[in-house]
Amino acid sequence: MAMLEVKNIGISFGGLKAVDNFSLTIEKGQLYGLIGPNGAGKTTIFNLLTGVYKADHGAISLDGKELTGKSTIEINQAGIARTFQNIRLFKDLSVLDNVKVGLHNHHPYSTIEGIFRLPRYYKVEKEMNARAMELLKVFDLDKxxxxxxxxLPYGKQRKLEIARALATDPKLLLLDEPAAGMNPNETAELMDTIRFVRDHFDMTVLLIEHDMKLVSGICEKVTVLNFGQVLTQGETSEVLNDKRVITAYLGE
Known part of the structure; x- marks a missing residue:
């Protein structure tokens, strides 16, 4: 059974088709790339997968569970987490507290327990602190x-955002241009981080990326989106050498 199965989803804004009959299948444990020129509809796909947008038609399932029409919270609880092209950390919170934000779905306590600092509040906070520190240590952010x-430096902020996403205990991690704004050394380190996340957390990863070195270096399969439609998909090396893909990127 596929980890993610998307069948013929589409959405229009003001009569303009932003995504048209998009289909995708990702197997458990894959590192999968979604690429295409600016404006091709990649982030719209992520917004559909995470419930930010509701598809006009089509179906989305994760690990056999139907997610079509679900809310962002329900989809996150089902096992999809994401990062963003523009880092969206809580800048004034500590590194530890940023990760703890992602843990609240799995370590709840009531408002009353929090206000009056009842025993369960201290128990859950202790559990969250311990789990958050475990995740930070994985990314060498515990210090x-x-x-x-x-x-934090930019590269470490990216790592922190991934750590916070992993705190929600996802099955599928969506990375939206994780290498954006990084220098070559940071990008190389990021590639190692993504591979480690896949292996250490038994994670399936779908990423949007414009850095073709990163895509060719870690993605096993790729789907190319152009004007909201699938241009081609398949093994990364074959797709990146497809003349249609080169034309779409270079405008030739």
Whole structure:
């Protein structure tokens, strides 16, 4: 059974088809790339997968569970987490607290328990602190746990955003242009991080990326989107050498 199965989803804005009959199948444990020129509809796909937008038609399922029409919270609880092209950390919170935000779905306590600091509040907070530190240690961020997120270098902010997404305990991790704004050394380190996340957390990863070195270096399969439609999909090396793909990127 596929981890993610998308069948013929589409959405229009003001009569303009942003995504048209998009289909995709990703197997468990794959590193999969979604690429295409600016404006091709890639982020719209992510928004459809995470419930930010509701598809006009089509179906989405994760690990055999139907997600079509579900809310963002329901989809996250089902096992899809994402990062964003523009980093969306809580800049004034500590590194530790940013990760703890992602843990609340799985470590709940009531408002009353929080306000009055009842025993369950302290128990859950202790559990969350321990789990958050485990995740930070994986990304070598445990020594900066008390730093403000805004004080981390750019590359470490990217890692923190991934750690926070993993705190929701997903089955599928969506990375939206994770290498955006990175220098070549940071990108190389990011590639190692993504591979590690896949292997260490038994994770399936779908990423949007414009850095073709990163895509060719880690993605096993790729789907190319152009004007909201699938241009081609398949093994990464074959897709990146497809003349239609080269034309779409270079405008030839």
């Amino acid at each position: 900066e746990c008390d730093y403000k997120a805004s004080n």
